[in-house]
Structure formats: C-alpha cells, structure tokens
Amino acid sequence: MPRKHVLRAGMILVLALGLILPMFSSRSQAAMTPADTVIGNAATAIYRDQSNNDYTTTSNIVQSVVLEVCGLDVSPSGPTPLRATPGQSIYVPIIVTNMGNGLNTFNLATGGLGTYSKSIYLDANGNGVVDPAESAGIASVTLNMGASANIIVGITVPPAAAPGDTDVSNITATGTAPAGCSDTSGDFTVTVVNDAVITVSKAVDKNTALPGETLTYSFRFKNVGSKPVYSRAGVNGYDIDAATVDGVMLYDQLPSGASYVAASASGTPAANPNGYPIYSANGTNWFTAEGAVVGTITYVAYFMPDGTPGNGTSETVLDVDQQGTFTYQVTVNSPFAEADGEINNTAAFYYNTFTATLQTVFTNEVITTIPANATSDIAVSHRVVDPYTNVEEDAALNYQNDNTAALVPAGSWVEFTHSLANRDAINSDLIDLSAINVPAGWLVEFWNANGTAKLIDTDGSGNVDLGTIAPQTRVDFMVKAWVPAAASGGPYFFDIQATSGNKPAEIDLSRDNVTAVLSVDVDIAQYADAGDATDEPSDGDTNGANDADDILAAETSAVLPGSTASYRLQVVNIGGSSDSYALNVSGNPAGTVAKFYSDLNNDGDHADAGEAEITDTPLLGGTVVRVAGVFGGGNTTFTVYGVANFVAGDVIRLNKTVTATILSVDAVNKTITVAGDQTANTDAGDLVSESYSVIMEVATTPTTPPSVNNLVVAAISNTSGTVDNMDVYFEVLEVCSVAVNPNSSDQIPATGTTTYIHTVTNSGNSTKYVKIDLNMAGLGLTYLFLAEGANWKAFGVDGLAGTGDDVALADGDTAAVGTVFIQLAAGASANFKIKVFAPAGTAPGLVESANIQAVASSDGDFTTLGDQCSDTASETTTVIEGFLQVTKARTHLDVAYIGVIPSPGDEIVYSLTYKNIGQQTAVACVITDQIPDHTTYVAGSLYIDVNCDGLIDGGDTLLTDGSGDDTAEYDGVNNMVRFRVGAGADAANGGSLAPGAQGCVLFKVLIQ
Structure with missing residues (x-):
C-alpha cells in the first residue's frame, strides 16, 4: 500500500499587544517494535590452540518475543x-x-x-x-x-x-x-458568565485528497452568550492596510503543503457588521486586497469591524445569537513533500466581551490525508506506438492505438503486444492492468513482454500489474486472448485499461481487435514413422478406439530406472479447419514422467534448433481437397481448393505413407509447391493434410519399480475435444543402488565424544535389506552405532536379515557397527548415528579416518555378489588440545529472566559464559555478539561479570564502549560488542584460557 502523508489544517494563536504569533505542537511516536516480534541471535568466539590452529564456536541462540504493551x-x-x-x-x-x-x-x-x-x-x-x-x-x-x-x-x-x-x-x-x-x-x-460566548467549528470537504486537488475549509461561529460580542480595539486592534482597525477576527494559517486559491475566501455577515476577508504573509500585517500582500499568502481571516473601527474604542460587533460563516480554498501542493506530513493546529476566533475580557476560542483540528506519490500520467498503447507520444483516449473512446488480428481460428490463443508508460516526471507508479468489454466466453490474460510468464497482482489490488514503474519509464507486455471453440464470424474486440495506483482517476485504454474467427470441424490421427509402410497413420477414427492400424506393435522399449525411452510419433490434422492438439499419455507407471517434443525435421530426435518440449501441437492447417498436380523444375505444384491453412515450411501428408514439406504457397492461384515428383502419390480428390512430427519420451527415476506396461497415447483436439489413441509398449528393468551420506569430520579432546549423523538411502527401484559396516584405521578411537527411529534391527544367531530371529532396536539403542541392518523401500531413507570416543591419554593431533559402508541386498544373506550394491561415507576425527564453549543467557531489568516477556522500552541484559572444556590452553580468545534487530545497544553497559550470576551488581567491572583502552568495546560500524577474554587479554589481543578456566561478560540492549 502507498505511504500516507497527513495534512492538518488550522493554527493555534495567541494575541499579545496586537501581535499574532503561531504556536505549533506535534504528537510524534518513535518507531516501536510491534507485538510478537522475535528478537534473538547467538554469540561467536574465535580462538587458537597452542599449535596455532584457528577455531570458531558459536553459543546457543537466545530468543525473546516482544510483549504487546499498552500506551x-x-x-x-x-x-x-x-x-x-x-x-x-x-x-x-x-x-x-x-x-x-x-x-x-x-x-x-x-x-x-x-x-x-x-x-x-x-x-x-x-x-x-x-x-x-x-x-x-x-x-x-x-x-x-x-x-x-x-x-x-x-x-x-x-x-x-x-x-x-x-x-x-x-x-x-x-x-x-x-x-x-x-x-x-x-x-x-x-x-x-452573563456575557458573550463564541462557539466556532471548522470542517474540510475531503478527508483524503491528491496533489493538485482543491480543499475547501469552512467555519461556523455563533454568539451563544447573553451579551453582545465587542471588538478588540486600540493596542489590541489589528494592522489592516497599514492602519489600526478595531474589530473581531476568525483567523487561520494555511496548512503546510497547501497553497491559497485566489479569490476563494468569503464570509458572513457582510453587513451589520460589515465583514470581509483579509490576507497576510506573516500573520501580523493584513491587507484587504490579495494583490497587496508582499510575499505569499499564508494567512487568511474573516474580519468584522465595529461601527467606528478607527477610534480605538471597544464597541458592539455581534449581537446575542448572531452567527456567521467563513470559507476559503487551498490547492494541495504537487509534488506533496514528505516534510509536509503533519501539522497539528487549529483556527481561532479573537474577540472582546461586555466585561472587557479579551477572549480566544479555538476550533477543532481537521485532518486531510494525502497519499504519497499521488501525481500520475500514464499511457498504454500497441507496442509499435510510442506511449510517450500516444494520444490518450477521450470520453467517446476514440482509440488511436488499436491492435488487429485478421483471422483467428476458434479454439486458439491470439496474442497482442502492448507498451505501458509512466509518463510522470517525478513519481513512480504501480499501474493496474485489466480487460473490459471482453466477449462472452473469451479469456484474456496478461503476460510479460515475450509471453513467457503471467503477470501477477503485486499489491493486492485485485488486478495484475507490472510492478512499480519509475518516472518516465516504458515497459512492454503481452496480452493473450483465448477464442472459444464455439466462436465464429466477427468482428470481435476487447479493451485494455491501465489505471494509475497513485491516482485511480487517471486511466488510459488500448483496443485489441479480431477481424474474423475461423470456425472448426476436425478429426485427428497419429502416425508412427513416415515412410514405414507397416506403421500407417490412423484412418481417422472418431471414437478414440485403439484400431489395429494405429497401434505401434513394432515399437517396444525396455529401460533401466533413471533412463528414458523415446518414441517417434506424428499428428495429422485431417479435419476441415485449422486446429491444434493436446498430447496426453496414460497407463505409464508411478515414478515415470512422459513428455512430448517437437521434431521439426522429422529425424527422430529433438536436438535441433527450435525443437523444444511441447504439451500441444502448433496450429496445423485443416485438410483440403487436391484438384491437380503438375511436376516441373524438380518440384510438384498442387492446385487445391483453399490455401488459407498453409504456409511455407508446413509438413503435409500426401497419402498414408508419404509426407512432404511445402516450399511455397500461391494464395492467388491456390497452389502449394513441394520438392520432388509427387504426382504418383496423389490423385485428384485426395485429401491434403498438414502433419507434425513429435518425439515422446518417458523418463524414469532411479526408484521407478520394475514393470511391463501398455501406454495409451492420445491426441486431443483443443477445439472440438475429438480424440484418437495409440498403444505403446514400455518396460522398466530392475537395478540395485544405495547411498550413504554425508562425509563428516569433527574435533574432540581426549575423553571427549562426537556424534556423526548419517542418512542411508535406497536409491534403487526395489525394496532392499541394507546393513551398515565400518572400516577404520584402528588408531585408538572407539565407534558405536546408535539407532534413530524404530526400524533398525540387529542380526540374529543365523546372521541373516529377515529370517525371524532378528532383534528390533528402539530409537537410541546402541549396537556394534557391522551387526545392524534395515529394510528400505525404493527411494526410502533412514538416519543413524555413529558415536566416536577418544580415550584418556589420546595424543593431541591424532587424526583417524573411518569409512561407513552401506551394503544393499535383495535376499538378506549379503553373499550373492550379483545381488548387492554398496556406498561409503567418511568420518574424520581429530583429537585437539583446546576447546572453548560459549553459553548465552539473558536477564531482564537486572533481575532473573524467568517467564518475563520483554516490552518495547525494556532493557535486556545478555550474559555470555565461556569455558575451556579441553585439555590444553586456548589462546587469543575473542567473543563477539551482534546487536539483534529491533534493539539498540545501551551505551556504557559492557561488564565483566565477576561472580557469573548474570546480573549487573556492585562486584562487576565496568568496561568502556571505546576501543584501544580496555578489553572490550562497542563496534558501532558493525553494530556488535567485542570482548577479549582470558589471562593476558588487553586492548588489542585476546588472552589465554587454561583447561577448565571460565568467565562471564555482560552487556545490555534496549528494545525499540
């Protein structure tokens, strides 16, 4: 959604010694972290062992969910x-x-x-x-x-x-x-009081307005008291046209971000008293004529003088129950600057009373919201028309940039290219696109410029768009329209409408026309191999039955899982009109994917330029009747009844076994020319049909089960739904494959342990027993298998899998490596762990590599070599001398953080506890912690937590925020804290931690 600015109108005024001074107030709220925001991160420690090897470790992650607070x-x-x-x-x-x-x-x-x-x-x-x-x-x-x-x-x-x-x-x-x-x-x-009392209110005609629009401010005032209203006079009077004038005033300062509309101010009463508007640039010196103001009019008022306004005496102005009005207009500045976002003020009425008490009465505050970037100038056009110079459509919808498609087959898509321009010189705009006046049954879609991706609704407006478009920028797009199969005749049209997001009233239109629709009446057939007399195309059956002459009895394929079977097909349009066909296959087993590809040169593959995956054939010319054929100059020219369906390059079927490529089409003489002498292959009255060569590939995965299948391949008319089928033989062979991952490595001290997690996968295409073996160097480390899940088993006495004396292992059970197995279906995986232990006294620097081997077998005896397959994963374990552990915790407002949910404005104390859990000294120890999002570092809150209680108390050591003077600093550039810890730590380098040595540091953040 666009950001908003707020235009607040009016002004608080006080009167002192004849001067009118503006007073402003502002209600602003600092950015507050929304409720339920998660704040958290982990600390990081870097250090070295005594062999100068570098290590990095991270603490646990500490998270805080921000509490909803009341304010x-x-x-x-x-x-x-x-x-x-x-x-x-x-x-x-x-x-x-x-x-x-x-x-x-x-x-x-x-x-x-x-x-x-x-x-x-x-x-x-x-x-x-x-x-x-x-x-x-x-x-x-x-x-x-x-x-x-x-x-x-x-x-x-x-x-x-x-x-x-x-x-x-x-x-x-x-x-x-x-x-x-x-x-x-x-x-x-x-x-x-028993005196004059003025009530005054203010209103604006628009709660929301756009830059350039006009706002009308109106005021109502009334003396609801029991005595007349008197003028402010003499030293309390007003400077109007360079003279001191006695009277009362309803006064307003123009809101920031708006400009006065000339000659728009008026009011009542205009007689008894003789009220009139006045104008000022500074709120002190007023003029009755707008043109007399020196500078810009930024103050307007309605002034009502007393009967003798120049004598300096306070006199009656408004009687009891007398009322009046005042109105003026402003124009919202364009562009509307963000600095003009909020002014909190009100207008005021200044008068004197029967008891000579100067009074000031303030109006209510009125607010007008201005959407940011609300200026707009857009244009949409046919792509060959420059949208910057395109004449926008008028109210009579006189279009200057039509798109036209002359002849479109029913049951097909037609494409129109367009350009969209944000012609505004200042503001970016998010422009919605929609189609109006769409014929019944038609479908209109919006795509990117090259028609490869549909446009989406990026702003939730309900209409698609091209995203935010920068000022003076043009973006191309495509419109695709589906012509329903039942359509015929013409002409048809629909309109593309572009609507500015900044200013919804700003629209532009472009019209897409279809001159005529070609109706359809089709039948289809399949063809296996052009020129192969044994595999003829279908005779055009209309019921979709698998007739003997359209079954590919000779085409068979047996493939390994993970490989692909390929078939050559041909689709022939033997209908009377142009048509395209959806390609479909059924009966293929689970784990296979069938795809169709174009074979433009009919060579049995789809590796040539322009040959790509398809789900439908292109539009194929409908069948026409041949009149005569003449051979000459190495080519044959056929006279046909109509050539509207054909272009050069089309492949046509001359009879059930012969195809040819059209070299040229003569629309005037209604002839098509093909290469070679083809007169013997056709007779007068034969049908000439366009055909299309297709490669069907059926891809398997490594886990596709073994099977023998009969695939049914169908070509389905996209306009009439007519279907023709053919049968294809397809077999998947069995294969054995297993994988174990990942390769792992770790460092542990003597008496330490590490646990490696592995995944074993049956990547073959049938169920297998899989056992886990271990091959290691035997340098002193010990290895133990840990089951994960409930499907692992240990071999029984007979040492065979699946014989009934297997021992089930529960989740977490241990066993010797080499004594366990699991049964996995094709594609299934299981996790297991290997726990490695370094006994006391193991020398630092020892590196031991072990290979974890997964062996798969169908029969469970793991003895028949032809029935087995295997894979290995490596484990490399290094015994080290130092190991630094960091644990992060938090407290809240210097008390134990237990069950307390922090709120915006609260401080969180983070405690970092570090300890060397290894057997040798760690050196150059430095701990850093990034300040989390939605928080700010609390200056002066870096401490050494001497007693490691997680609290800031009198026994802790305060460190400075700056660098170069002690062992810690706040890094404002990277927004992190840094502690150098351990013995000998100084302002530049981390210290050392002997085995078992530990310590704690603290710092604070403030939740925004």
Missing part, C-alpha cells in the same frame, strides 16, 4: 478554559492516540470535581461538531498501533447555574487488552 496519549494535555451561559451545551474536541505496539481498545470516562452533565461522542468526520449521525454516545474506541480517534466531550450547564460558577472536569482513556495504561486530558474549566 496512549490524550490531548490536549493542558488546561482548556471555557465560557458558557446557564442552560448552554458546549463541546470540547479531544484526540486519543494509541501509543502502544498493537491493537487495543480504550475505555473512555469523564472525571474531575465538576458535577455538570457530560457525554462522549465519536467525531467521525473530525469537524469538531456533533453531527446527527454522531449523536449516540460512546464508551470506548479501538485503535491500531499509532492510530488516532477524534472524540468530543459535551458539557451541559444547568439552567439554574449562576454567573461565576465553575465546573472542572477531564476525560481519561484506559487500555483494556492489554491493560495497564491510561492518560488524562488537561482540565476543562467551564466558567458560567
């Missing part, structure tokens, strides 16, 4: 002074923001010492007024992470309230799932 903000947080008359209802706009890291529902409740009646409403359109559709009270709001809701608190003053009475209240939001957070607004202090 919110209720604004305004400062005090809100309000004035009201007895019996009046006043409304306070509030914004509630989810500052947590997941979805939460916040309960809402009013509080404070006040006793006046309160109600809470959802301000769905953000206009600061309780509209009729918003009159139902609410008790909660549900918000996603970072989302906000506009609400209104309504306060009703009792009719019996007296001037001077006050009511102090507020609103509190409390999280529920998860719970644990609440926030309270600043106090709303209502003072009851």
Whole structure:
C-alpha cells in the first residue's frame, strides 16, 4: 500500500499587544517494535590452540518475543478554559492516540470535581461538531498501533447555574487488552458568565485528497452568550492596510503543503457588521486586497469591524445569537513533500466581551490525508506506438492505438503486444492492468513482454500489474486472448485499461481487435514413422478406439530406472479447419514422467534448433481437397481448393505413407509447391493434410519399480475435444543402488565424544535389506552405532536379515557397527548415528579416518555378489588440545529472566559464559555478539561479570564502549560488542584460557 502523508489544517494563536504569533505542537511516536516480534541471535568466539590452529564456536541462540504493551496519549494535555451561559451545551474536541505496539481498545470516562452533565461522542468526520449521525454516545474506541480517534466531550450547564460558577472536569482513556495504561486530558474549566460566548467549528470537504486537488475549509461561529460580542480595539486592534482597525477576527494559517486559491475566501455577515476577508504573509500585517500582500499568502481571516473601527474604542460587533460563516480554498501542493506530513493546529476566533475580557476560542483540528506519490500520467498503447507520444483516449473512446488480428481460428490463443508508460516526471507508479468489454466466453490474460510468464497482482489490488514503474519509464507486455471453440464470424474486440495506483482517476485504454474467427470441424490421427509402410497413420477414427492400424506393435522399449525411452510419433490434422492438439499419455507407471517434443525435421530426435518440449501441437492447417498436380523444375505444384491453412515450411501428408514439406504457397492461384515428383502419390480428390512430427519420451527415476506396461497415447483436439489413441509398449528393468551420506569430520579432546549423523538411502527401484559396516584405521578411537527411529534391527544367531530371529532396536539403542541392518523401500531413507570416543591419554593431533559402508541386498544373506550394491561415507576425527564453549543467557531489568516477556522500552541484559572444556590452553580468545534487530545497544553497559550470576551488581567491572583502552568495546560500524577474554587479554589481543578456566561478560540492549 502507498505511504500516507497527513495534512492538518488550522493554527493555534495567541494575541499579545496586537501581535499574532503561531504556536505549533506535534504528537510524534518513535518507531516501536510491534507485538510478537522475535528478537534473538547467538554469540561467536574465535580462538587458537597452542599449535596455532584457528577455531570458531558459536553459543546457543537466545530468543525473546516482544510483549504487546499498552500506551496512549490524550490531548490536549493542558488546561482548556471555557465560557458558557446557564442552560448552554458546549463541546470540547479531544484526540486519543494509541501509543502502544498493537491493537487495543480504550475505555473512555469523564472525571474531575465538576458535577455538570457530560457525554462522549465519536467525531467521525473530525469537524469538531456533533453531527446527527454522531449523536449516540460512546464508551470506548479501538485503535491500531499509532492510530488516532477524534472524540468530543459535551458539557451541559444547568439552567439554574449562576454567573461565576465553575465546573472542572477531564476525560481519561484506559487500555483494556492489554491493560495497564491510561492518560488524562488537561482540565476543562467551564466558567458560567452573563456575557458573550463564541462557539466556532471548522470542517474540510475531503478527508483524503491528491496533489493538485482543491480543499475547501469552512467555519461556523455563533454568539451563544447573553451579551453582545465587542471588538478588540486600540493596542489590541489589528494592522489592516497599514492602519489600526478595531474589530473581531476568525483567523487561520494555511496548512503546510497547501497553497491559497485566489479569490476563494468569503464570509458572513457582510453587513451589520460589515465583514470581509483579509490576507497576510506573516500573520501580523493584513491587507484587504490579495494583490497587496508582499510575499505569499499564508494567512487568511474573516474580519468584522465595529461601527467606528478607527477610534480605538471597544464597541458592539455581534449581537446575542448572531452567527456567521467563513470559507476559503487551498490547492494541495504537487509534488506533496514528505516534510509536509503533519501539522497539528487549529483556527481561532479573537474577540472582546461586555466585561472587557479579551477572549480566544479555538476550533477543532481537521485532518486531510494525502497519499504519497499521488501525481500520475500514464499511457498504454500497441507496442509499435510510442506511449510517450500516444494520444490518450477521450470520453467517446476514440482509440488511436488499436491492435488487429485478421483471422483467428476458434479454439486458439491470439496474442497482442502492448507498451505501458509512466509518463510522470517525478513519481513512480504501480499501474493496474485489466480487460473490459471482453466477449462472452473469451479469456484474456496478461503476460510479460515475450509471453513467457503471467503477470501477477503485486499489491493486492485485485488486478495484475507490472510492478512499480519509475518516472518516465516504458515497459512492454503481452496480452493473450483465448477464442472459444464455439466462436465464429466477427468482428470481435476487447479493451485494455491501465489505471494509475497513485491516482485511480487517471486511466488510459488500448483496443485489441479480431477481424474474423475461423470456425472448426476436425478429426485427428497419429502416425508412427513416415515412410514405414507397416506403421500407417490412423484412418481417422472418431471414437478414440485403439484400431489395429494405429497401434505401434513394432515399437517396444525396455529401460533401466533413471533412463528414458523415446518414441517417434506424428499428428495429422485431417479435419476441415485449422486446429491444434493436446498430447496426453496414460497407463505409464508411478515414478515415470512422459513428455512430448517437437521434431521439426522429422529425424527422430529433438536436438535441433527450435525443437523444444511441447504439451500441444502448433496450429496445423485443416485438410483440403487436391484438384491437380503438375511436376516441373524438380518440384510438384498442387492446385487445391483453399490455401488459407498453409504456409511455407508446413509438413503435409500426401497419402498414408508419404509426407512432404511445402516450399511455397500461391494464395492467388491456390497452389502449394513441394520438392520432388509427387504426382504418383496423389490423385485428384485426395485429401491434403498438414502433419507434425513429435518425439515422446518417458523418463524414469532411479526408484521407478520394475514393470511391463501398455501406454495409451492420445491426441486431443483443443477445439472440438475429438480424440484418437495409440498403444505403446514400455518396460522398466530392475537395478540395485544405495547411498550413504554425508562425509563428516569433527574435533574432540581426549575423553571427549562426537556424534556423526548419517542418512542411508535406497536409491534403487526395489525394496532392499541394507546393513551398515565400518572400516577404520584402528588408531585408538572407539565407534558405536546408535539407532534413530524404530526400524533398525540387529542380526540374529543365523546372521541373516529377515529370517525371524532378528532383534528390533528402539530409537537410541546402541549396537556394534557391522551387526545392524534395515529394510528400505525404493527411494526410502533412514538416519543413524555413529558415536566416536577418544580415550584418556589420546595424543593431541591424532587424526583417524573411518569409512561407513552401506551394503544393499535383495535376499538378506549379503553373499550373492550379483545381488548387492554398496556406498561409503567418511568420518574424520581429530583429537585437539583446546576447546572453548560459549553459553548465552539473558536477564531482564537486572533481575532473573524467568517467564518475563520483554516490552518495547525494556532493557535486556545478555550474559555470555565461556569455558575451556579441553585439555590444553586456548589462546587469543575473542567473543563477539551482534546487536539483534529491533534493539539498540545501551551505551556504557559492557561488564565483566565477576561472580557469573548474570546480573549487573556492585562486584562487576565496568568496561568502556571505546576501543584501544580496555578489553572490550562497542563496534558501532558493525553494530556488535567485542570482548577479549582470558589471562593476558588487553586492548588489542585476546588472552589465554587454561583447561577448565571460565568467565562471564555482560552487556545490555534496549528494545525499540
């Protein structure tokens, strides 16, 4: 989805000594790690033994799942002074923001010492007024992470309230799932007055707008008090047209990211008082004429003077219950800069009262969301038309870039090439593609430029696209349309529509036309070997039966598993119209795959240029009736009733045993020319049909079971569904094959062990008994077999597999190598382990290699050589002198991390415990740990954990973050911590760890 910018309109203003000063506030939230995010990694240690061999080891992985936390903000947080008359209802706009890291529902409740009646409403359109559709009270709001809701608190003053009475209240939001957070607004202090009281609200006509669009801001104000509104006068007046003018003002600063629309400001009342719009570039010096403003108009206001606006005396301006309106327009800047994303402000109304109290009343805040990259200029065209200069289609759909296909066979695909251009000079765009006005029964698909891959919907809009296209960039694509078998006549058309993702109203069209559809009426036949009189093509049976003349009785094949059988076939269109044919084979055994390939030169293979795998034949010309044949110049020219189905290069069948390749086609004289004298092979009235040579290959896998099969090969008309079949003999032979993997190696100290895990696979094509043998050098290491799974067995007394006295081994059971076996089906695998032990005193540096041999046999006696096969895997074990082990753990907020789920803002303490578990000293020991994603390193948190308790306490040694001064540092370039450990470690080199020596280090990260 496109990113959004938010255009927030209005301005908070204060008035002091005649100056109007803007005050801005911002509610921003630092990036917080979303709930359920997994944080984790492992530490790494590098070291050397005393023979200067380098080693690397990693710790265990420590993972933390981030807890969903509760957080919110209720604004305004400062005090809100309000004035009201007895019996009046006043409304306070509030914004509630989810500052947590997941979805939460916040309960809402009013509080404070006040006793006046309160109600809470959802301000769905953000206009600061309780509209009729918003009159139902609410008790909660549900918000996603970072989302906000506009609400209104309504306060009703009792009719019996007296001037001077006050009511102090507020609103509190409390999280529920998860719970644990609440926030309270600043106090709303209502003072009851017998005086003027102004209410004012602000609205915008669009909640979402695109760059270049116009927004209309409208205001409503009313004196709901018991006394008239008086002007601000004298030193509290306003600088208008270089003179001090007495009056009242409804004032607004243009939102960032927008520009004033000339002559758009107007208001009421225009008489009594004589109100009028005024304009300013700085909010201080105002002008009644837009053109008089020096600079850019960034402030607009509606000014209402008193009766004698120049005398410096405060006078009546608005009577009780008198009301008015103000409106102006802005244009959203294009491009809309990201820096203009959020301004939190409101408009204000400035006036004086009967009691000479200067008052400022603020409107609600209105918000307009601007989708990023929302400018757009796109074009779609036929590929030979430049989409940059393509004239876009008008409302009457006058297309300037049509694609046209003249004659298309029914039951076939037709392709059209197109180009799509993002002509916008600034913004990238993700442009949707769709087909409209598609004829009934037709199917339209979108493919890449060369028609090899279907386009997909990359943005979840429901339409395919070509991905994000950079500004001023052209991308080609292909449209494929399926013409149904029942179609005929014409013409037909459909339209390709491109729709801008930035600006959905921006579309462009291109039309694809089919002049006429060639209807079909077909029959099919197969042909084995051109020129082989014993294997004739089918006589055109229509019922799909395996007739004697279309069974390949002479074609037989027996293959080894893992190899491929090959058959030569020929498909002949003996129908009356062009057609293509799906190729299918049935009866092939499990473990085989049949594929068809084109044999363009009919030489029995598919190794030549242009010969590729096919699932269907190409379009083959329909059968026509020959009129006459004339031989001359080494070629034969046939006159036929029609040549529409044929082109040069087509292979045609002249009779049941003879084919020929067309050299040329004369559409005017309705002739086709072939090589050689073919007059004896045809007679007037014979059918001339296009044929197509095919290679069918049936591939086996190494595990395909032995079998003898009769394959049924079918050619199926793609337009009519007509089928013709043929039989093929196919046999798979038996073979023995076994594999054991992998080759392994490891290092262990004296008295240490290692366990190698192996997999044995019956890679033959029949069930086998497989036994495990061991061949080793015998240098002192010991080997033990460990069963994995429940299918391993030990030989019984007779030493034979499968005779009934076998001993079943459970998972984890041990046995001597060479005494165990397993039965595996073809392709099946089993795991087992070999445990190697180095006795005490084994000399460091000893290297012993052993070969693990898997032997497979059908009869289980493992004595008949012709029935056996085998494979080996190597195990190389080196006895070493040093071995450094690192264990990673975590604590939380300096207490034991047991069952505690961390939250954003929490600190995690990572503890790294290192120990030499070998028999000789490890040297140059350095431990590094990458700071995990979604966390930041806590400066000044590198410690030597002296007592290895995993906690930061008074006994630990603090190390600096910098390099070159002690044994650790934080590497900000690579975002990792580094500790040099062991005796003699310094600011440059790791120290040494004697056998059994150990230690611990600590550091902290902060979850974002």
